[in-house]
Amino acid sequence: MGKIKSPATISTQFNIDLATLDKLGVVNVLLNTDTLVFIDPLLLEESSHIEVSDGAAQSYRQRFSQIIKLLSVSKEENDIAWRNAKRLFKFSEVSWTCLGYGTSVRGSGFGKDLISTTLETARQIVSLGVEDVDLFMALALFEEGIGPDRISDMTTNIIIHDLVKFSQTINKSLQLPTKQFKVENTVYDLVENPYSSQPLLFVPNDIVRDLPIASDWSDISRVVRENEELRERVNNHVGEIWANMSKKQKEQLKNRH
Template sequence: MNISEYYSLAYQQSKLDFVDIRLNTDNLLFVDPRLIEFLDTPLAKQMQKHLEIFWGELLKNVKQKSFTQADYLLSGLSEPNETRLGYAFSKDYGNSVGSKLRQRMAVTIYNNIAVKTGVLSHFADIELYFEDIGSDRISDITTKIIKSVLIDYTQEQCKIHKIPMKTFVQKDIFDIKTLKWVTRKVELPEYFGKPIIFVPKNIVRLENTAGKNVSCFYRFAIRQFVSNDTEMLKDISPTGKDGQILIRDVKSKYPLSKESLTNWTLHFGELLVDYKTDHLNGRLKTLSDDEIMEIIYDDGYSDVG
């Protein structure tokens, strides 16, 4: 049972702006802050503003060792079930930000060199440097921070498609003016008494994209920076013809690790900027309707990107 079926809409995914989620099970799609950052739309800009304000306030408090306030900010990042994205129905796989994870994240932020030096200033970059941050957790955290924007978006879509709404009490809505988590009564569509929040289809990604982003950044760093640094090549044993150092030799010497990515970003001042402007720009794409439909209408997506 998808949204379009339950509400007897005239359209399915290709004609809808939001993800036509299945309502009784997981939808293995994940909100991607990188897409939000790169999209040039009024809606994406609203979302990005929320992410920047939250992330900036969190970094400020952690740097100032105001861990009580930092923990308060992290306390609102429980797993959102209203979107039905990710592992909302699979309790064994859910990734809410519990008390232990909140403490670990705060300590990680405080101790991370990329944070201390100001290199990690954008929320979307945390997957490149933070351990234990994958598609599901990034999606959950992002969704909670932009929840107020998604609620407004859902209400607009309901008006467009004449979908009925009911009043629900929604907790943990981040208010960018007060920097507080607030509780509000809001109008939302419902499914068997449970509220539903719609997600724009142009901000979701597949589950394995987070790992690909890290490996893509790693390959870019190796090819464009590490392999051209004579100091870093000194102790590498070449396997190429006539003593030529090959890319595989460099990778063998410097295997993928987020610690290495952090150190390289500090060593090569333009690495992250060049990656995002020269490499990602033009390559970062939203999912096609076909890719989304394989997940929300079919049983799996083993053959999808």
């Protein structure tokens, strides 16, 4: 991993006191390289920031609820329901939060092959779970190759508009100059990262964890274990969302008859 000669943080670049950022609950990220933390989706509901505990947590649940709805009615690969589920599974690289393992401000995201294999796994889980809700809790959606960096990018994609709202709330206090940036199909006034000329999204410090880092060869097994444990927790959480969704659908069907 290369080294950044002169790392710049939010506090140093914009001359903001660290205590101010801490009081606002903002991660003091590195602006010209990735900061070695990741967004853990399991922390969203417990955040002290309403844009996250209400908005982002709901966005996350809604995304996976929409995916199960679409896959449960899909009859074959590439029909309209399948294509829309695939669209919801496109988690591109996210650089605006400055989080991750890289030495340039970029994300990892889900590539085409990873999207296809994960969506196929989701389809199989849904087809089994529609008949037996308990199976949602036992079957793993995310398999090897999906670690904290990708889980963080996935979550950021899903909650991007909630992070924008959080960033705008924070900047009401910081009063930093803004520019207009297009986020998906909406234009927002956001702070610019001077090192990338892209928008800078502030990240709440109560939804991040440290990325697992191996200090030497003997430490690799610990990192692998931590990645597996995170993946299992996220799988269980998605399974719980899908199980609750399926139970609601079955209750609605019963009430119609």
